[in-house]
Amino acid sequence: MDEAFTTVDGSSSVASDSLQPSIIPLNVPLLSAFLALSLAQFLKLFTTWYKEKKWDPRRLVRSGGMPSSHSATVTALAVAIGLQEGTGGSVFAVALVLACVVMYDASGVRLHAGRQAELLNQIVCGLPPEHPLSHVRPLRDSLGHTPIQVAAGALLGCLVAYLMRT
Template sequence: MYRRLINTDVMRAADAAASLRSYSGPSSIANLPLVSAFLACAVAQFLKPFTTWLKDNKWDSRRMLSSGGMPSSHSATVTALATAIGLQEGAGGPAFAIAVVLACVVMYDATGIRLHAGRQAELLNQIVCELPPEHPVANVRPLRDSLGHTPLQVASGALLGCLVALLMGSSI
């Protein structure tokens, strides 16, 4: 009896290893969702100085490393992740469900809480600038006010993320 259990377990392990070796997935990228997410984030961050230049006629390369602005790199990242998981594992699995919920939370946060926190920081900076120089708070370093995103910035980031994941999934 004991020998039969061992043989059965060995057979199951061998079958599992063989199926893992034969599965190549929809692409040859080791982790399509992870690569897609990071690439979408990098592309979104790379585009920010260009969109700032188009909007304000001002080149600011520091926008590549900052939050806020067009397109939303947070939205691009989480939608690329969700799209790539959907492509790789199908839309019916639990990983896709988790990724979609994560994407919704991140995008809601970007347009809600972070956008309003940025607007409050902008108002506080304006109040501090109007204080007399002898006031104890007058010399405080300004708060970062580019924190959140408008709905258009979030939607463009989401579209970018989907495109990156679709291109990554179809090109490999």
């Protein structure tokens, strides 16, 4: 009986040590996702400059553009979970489905919503000044991503997750 008590007592001390709060949480999938998001948003400054030859600091917080930060974030999360816990678990399945939905939405629904906004802005700009809608503030038209932007974001997310693995 003493032997069983000692074993239980020893394992409970190990479990309580692992539950001690650390100063910096080491959740690699979460850190990978946030790092991929930050890198993608930062890279948009340079891709915008390359394409438009102007610095636009608003790109740090806006959606749309190259690479897709949405894709980078969810891909980094899914890949980091897959590397840490394996690809056979439910958590990886949820992360993978979430990544697929987000990337599909970014290159489908949000891309087309942005194109519709661009067209509506052109129509409103063509209205005569006396029309009640002629002074309406333009809609944001940089909402979604092209498939290339989504792929670039996904590649960035994979790279970040791979480099962050423990």
